[in-house]
Each structure stands twice: as structure tokens, then as C-alpha cells.
Amino acid sequence: MNESVIIIIIHQLVYQGMFFAKNFILRRRLGRPIRGTNKEASIFIGFFLIFLGLTFFEAFQIDGGIASSSTWDIAAYSLGMILMCASVLIARASLKDLGDSWRVGVIEDQRTTLIETGIYGISRNPYFVAYLLLFAAYTVFLQSLLLLILSGIGFGLIHRLVRNEENYLSKQHGDTYQKYKKDVHRYL
Template identity: 35%
Template sequence: MQRYLAVLTILLLLGMVCVRLLLMQRSGIKAMKFGEIDKKDFLIPPFALFYFYLIFAAAFHLPTVSRQQFFESRIASWIGVLLCLAGLMLLLLSLISFGQSFRVGIDPDQPDKLITTGVFAFIRNPIYVAFGLVLLGQFLVFPSWIFLVYLFAGIWLFHRQVAREEEFLRMRYGEIYEEYCDRVRRYL
């Protein structure tokens, strides 16, 4: 059951982001800016697609890299499901709080306003925290070395992107952003 819920988490996560992108596109806003500033980002989607395949492979017993697990624990697996659900809820709250300012990547042309309300009043980067919770939850459901590697790689990539975005936000909003940083934590 937990394995199927982990797959559902990935589908819902992708669905929420894709629906938001489509809705914004219908409003005339190009929200997909990923890879436009740093061309090396083109390396990320193949690894993400492979990750999605690994989730499906682990849940539905498809061919995979390894079936070796660090541990077998129903409790850890259910905690993983709860972390995935918490990540989905945080992502949903983030998308709602973002409103029309949502972008995938940095948009130097039409950056919109700085969002400091809703979930952003408590966490400066709730979407990355949400993704991190999902990755951690997925690892607890599928406790293998490959999911552990993806967990650490994902956290590193999220932090790298946060640093880029914060640099842009400092340049764009100046003192207003600095005051926001003083009030609200980067992650948790």
C-alpha cells in the first residue's frame, strides 16, 4: 500500500506543477523558465525522469538498478508516506500563496512581486522544502542506496537553486528582500 501511495505522490506532485504551468500559460504568462539562465540545467531532466521510473519500478516490480534495501520497516514506510503527504500539502499551499508570481526557474524579464505572505511568511523556500520532504519520504518507502543518492543529490540541487534565486532576489528587491530574510528562515 505504501509503495502505491509513493507513486501517487509523484503523480500528484507532477500534476500540480503541470496544471499550474498550463493555467499560467492560458493567462499569457510563460512560467517555465527552467534552464534559461544556466544551460547546464539541461542535465537535470533525464535524471528526474529516471527517478520517476525508479519509483514506478520499485512499486510495480519492474526491472531496476537494485532491489537491495537498507532496512525493512512498515513504520518507517508509513512515516515516509506521511512525509510525502506533508510535502504535497506544502507544495499546494506554496502554489496557492505564489498566485501569478509562480515560475519554474528565474524570470529576469517579468519577475513579478516579492511574495512574503501565506506559507512564505514562515518559510522562504517552501517548494524546495516540499520537494525535500517528498524525497525523504520516498527514501523511507524505498530504502535503497539509489534513493539515498537521489535524496542527497536533490538536496544539493535544491540548495544550489535557492542560492541562485536568492542572489537574483537580492539584486531585484534589495533592502526589502534583506528584511524578509531577517524575519523568515530559508528552509525550516
């Protein structure tokens, strides 16, 4: 197994570990589902699994390590590492700051508190920003045209999820959400 594969495995263990821990703890604490059944979320999950599988396929194709790489490869490696770290830090802040309002997809019959502070005072969708950084990180890290194309598709799917959540939050929080929407950027 080469070092690229190991780095991506470690990144995924941390990134997904935080996600699953948050879901498990919150589900137990609230005693009700925290995952919606909307098709957009299910499609994104399926897409992400395909993206991840192809990421590992691409990573396994790499020969040698960073020591045998060109200057361009070292720059891509370094930028990819920075983006991976940023994705983890933003995901962590998102999970923490959203608290008990965290949901995976929209659950129409549940009302949550609108969070406007912490990282949610900078971006209305920081967890999705973390996913976009993850896509960019793997694309740059592996210098893959295939992952670049898939990242574009991933952004489109994320944007659909965001629009769906915006409609839900607008119904749930009315004018408060409209003001928040005006004051804070959708992504960055």
C-alpha cells in the same frame, strides 16, 4: 503491480498534477512564459526524472504488501506516507500562496511581486522543501540506499537553484528581500 508502485503513482499524479495545472493556468492567464531557460532548472528536471525512474525500479522490486511486513517495514511505510502527504500539502500551499509570482526557474526579464505571507512567512522556499520531503518520503518508504544517495545529490541541486533564485530576488527587490531573508529561514 504492487501497492508501493500504486501509492507512488497516486502521489505523483497529485503532486505533478498540481504543478502542471498551476503552470498551464498561469501561462494562459499571463500570456507569457513562466518557465525560465536557466541550466540549473533543466539539470534539476533531468535529475528528478532519473530519481523518479529509479524510484519506480526500486518499488517494482518489492514483494508482497504491507500485511506481510515486519514492524520495521510498517514503521518505514507509515513514515513514508506521512512525508508524502506533507510534501503534497506544502506544495499545494506554495502554489496557492505564490499566486501570479510563480515561475519555474528564473526569468531575468520578468519582475514578480515578493510574497512574504502564508507559507512564505515560514519558509522562503517551501516548494523546494516539498521536493526534499518527496525525496525523503520515497527513500524511507522503499528503504533504499540508492535513493538516499540520490536524495543527497537532489538536495545539492536544489540548493544551487535556491542560491540562483536568491541572487535574482536580491537584484529585483533589494533591501526588501534582504530583510525578508533575515526574517524567514531558507528552508525551515
